[in-house]
Amino acid sequence: MCRRLDGIPLALELAASRAALLGIGLLAEHLDDRFRILTGGRRTALPRHQTLKATLDWSYRLxxxxxxxxxxxxxxxxxxxxxDAACAMAEHAGLTRMEALDAVSGLVSRSLLTTDFEGSSYRYRLLESTRAYALQQLDDNGERLSAAGAHAVLFLQMLETAQKRWAERPVVEWLGEFTRELGNLRTALDWTLGERGDHAxxxxxxxxxxxxxxxxxxxxxCCSRARAALRIVPSEAREVGSVDVEAHLRLMSALAAALVYTEGPLTETREAWTLVLNEALQAGHANYVTRARWGVWNWHQYSGRARDALMLARRFGDLARSSGDATLVVLSGRVEGIALHYAGDQCRARELLERMIEEYEVKLLSRWHTTGFRIDxxxxARATLARVRWVQGERGGAYDLAARCFDSAVQYxxxxxxxxxLVEALVPIALLNGDQAAARHGIDVLHELSTRFGFTIWSACCACYDAWLATLESPGADSIALLTSAISPLRATGYLAQLSPLQGxxxxALMKASRDKKALTVIDDALRHADDNGERWYYAELCRIKGxxxxxxxxxxxxxRWFATSLDWEQRNGVERTVAREASAARASLRVVSVQSRA
Incomplete structure (x- = not known):
């Protein structure tokens, strides 16, 4: 409450007198109406000190x-x-720059504006009580709509300039500037997309x-703002005759890219990318055609459709090479490498990923993006390479690479x-290696971030990883029930790329609990999913588990027969050419079966 009242002594005194009657909680709920509620100062005080509004009225008249x-x-x-922003607003209000500078100086001298020094420049702000009073005066003078419109246009121009010049400065600098203005942008969007706002x-x-x-x-x-704008587009288009095609494509791309995290690779996400693709093709907008093809591939990859994802990845690679765009050619190595990994060709996946990483340059690849400007x-790509190395038997090396990727991501x-x-590499590799401490740390970080930022698919996956860890820490009925119940919400998101090891x-766990028939049902379902979708990265392990x-x-x-199939896939994966793995679990199991058969 002290912060919301800016530490103003009179405001705190008035709040204290009201709190005795209303209580702190109720008073805090009504602080938005502070001028009505903060009244009743000492009767012996001057009139201008008996209410907060009277004090501000007195200052305003001066x-x-x-x-x-x-x-x-x-x-x-x-x-x-x-x-500069203050002067721009002043110009909309009918003041010259010199008049604005004089007015700012006067407001600072009367302590109605506070100043903060950030970097190499000053930033100004109104105390919250003063700002509430200023907005009330805007309404009383019939200026709110004009001021709101000017405020929105000011920040539209700021971001349009940043968009044109973003390659001239590090992305982190633009993001810092954007973050400082996030409250202003939210206010501008709330008004412009509201009933009385300037929809264009x-x-x-x-x-x-x-x-x-x-x-x-x-x-x-990102989703909610894009949806709010897109809801207006049809009626706005009818009224004004057209809507900027690139703006519409950018909104649709942002919605599609964010939906995969907030909802999952469901039908709405695929349809959003398909709309972007069709509209971009019709408009001849090659950049958005490429973004949409990436998005459609990503949808198939995340939804566990490995066979279709590989086909789309190869198509993306063909288009990249035919375009002559060096950036897209390098990126296509990552796309094809991921798809090949899930489809089971680890040797070719490793070759493409290692080449892509070697050729990767941040300055070059930061010029291309699906939605934002910032994905490294x-x-x-190194996270996927860690998975490939695990499949090829380099268990320790795979985790070390995943850990280095995590450190790089945190630094980024x-x-x-x-x-x-965390989802693709560090946590699953730690779990597959039986490293419970590393898995616990990764799961805790994943839980905190996925919950705070609304990453629905990763939150659901985190719950599955947590349950998987429980089956390692405390095998038994409770942990089995936990893992079973965690898999259902993951299925509901459509994010099935990580399903196979969870079912495995x-x-x-069911076998250890001597529930062998149920274990067979689960592993058969996992193998059926793998066969139906052409997913082969974990196939050797699934076959071994079935054996x-x-x-x-x-x-x-x-x-x-299943152990033999497991061995065959391990050899295809390149396990035999690695030094780190002395013998596969499948070979050990096959020897046991051979002995039992002879007996």
């Missing part, structure tokens, strides 16, 4: 006409503003805002990248 007008219009700013400005402002929201990992807000493709300070590395672990289940059911001849 201002010049220009200072009064500027104070009112500055009330539109949230969390501060620069001197709102659509344009949303289109340049959503990439930055994505870069800040604010995917839920080198970090996420992008929550989407951090969670990607569930089958193992183990069949052994427990005394079906040794069938088990031997």
């Amino acid at each position: 201002l010049s006409r220009d200072e009064q007008k500027l104070l009112r219009w500055l009330g539109m700013f949230v969390n501060g503003f620069t001197l 400005t709102g659509i344009a402002l949303a289109a340049v805002t959503v990439p930055y929201l994505y870069d800040l990992s604010l995917v839920e807000e 493709h080198g970090i996420v 300070d992008h929550e989407i990248v951090i969670c990607y590395v 672990q569930l089958a193992v 183990d289940v069949l052994c427990k059911l005394d079906r040794h001849d069938e088990a031997q």
